[in-house]
Amino acid sequence: MTRSDRPDAELVAAARQGDVGSFAELYHRYYGAAVGIAYSALSDRHLPEDAAQEAFAVACRDLGRLRRDDRFVHWLNAICRKVAKRLVKWKSRNGLPEDYPWAAAAAANDGQTESAEERAALVRQAVGRLSVGGREIVVLRYFSDLTHEQIAAVLGISRDAVHSRLCRARRKMAEFLSRNGVGRREP
Numbered sequence: 001m002t003r004s005d006r007p008d009a010e011l012v013a014a015a016r017q018g019d020v021g022s023f024a025e026l027y028h029r030y031y032g033a034a035v036g037i038a039y040s041a042l043s044d045r046h047l048p049e050d051a052a053q054e055a056f057a058v059a060c061r062d063l064g065r066l067r068r069d070d071r072f073v074h075w076l077n078a079i080c081r082k083v084a085k086r087l088v089k090w091k092s093r094n095g096l097p098e099d100y101p102w103a104a105a106a107a108a109n110d111g112q113t114e115s116a117e118e119r120a121a122l123v124r125q126a127v128g129r130l131s132v133g134g135r136e137i138v139v140l141r142y143f144s145d146l147t148h149e150q151i152a153a154v155l156g157i158s159r160d161a162v163h164s165r166l167c168r169a170r171r172k173m174a175e176f177l178s179r180n181g182v183g184r185r186e187p
Contacts, residue, residue: 009069016063023063027056030073033154034080036144040135041084043128044091051087055080074156122180126173134169141166 006025014022031052038051058079059072066075127138140146140154148166152159 007070008072012063012066012069012072015060023060026072030076030154031056032144033073033140033146033150034076036140036146037077037080037136038084038087039143040132040139041081042087042091043124047087047091048084051080051083054083058083071156073154077154119182122177122182123173125180126176129176130169130172134165134172137162137165138169138173 006022008026008029011022011026015026034052034055035048038048038055042048042051055076059066059076066072127135130138136155137151140151141148146154148159148162151162155162157165
């Protein structure tokens, strides 16, 4: 069995025994997903990476507290969500510029989006209006580029659940974008 084929539970057990390489493999395996989870809460270019790194630092420190080795990724996701939530509070308390695209209501749009940049901002707003679960699914699929199977493994849900949640999220985004002039063809 190659190193990358080792199950999470085996890697966690080895990491608990001091095998730094095993924890590094868990890091490489789930770093992208952790950034995606954090991005869905933060929508910032740099803070999600900080949140993911902090989540892994906490996981490394507290690995002995994990009750079931095979649930590592779910435990890591919970840590990452808590770190991201704390960063959102910290960011708002410290008066940093709000660059969350969904922080303000969508501006009135006359049906004409003038640039790709404006359309991208509207897409970010559409993602931001989704439920937390919908946002995570969309970010993991389209921003972290995970497959349905990978998302299912990371979130601990079935592939069918990923598919249905992704369909619902895309439909809600399409409705928002249509109301704001994206995708509409004027004669």
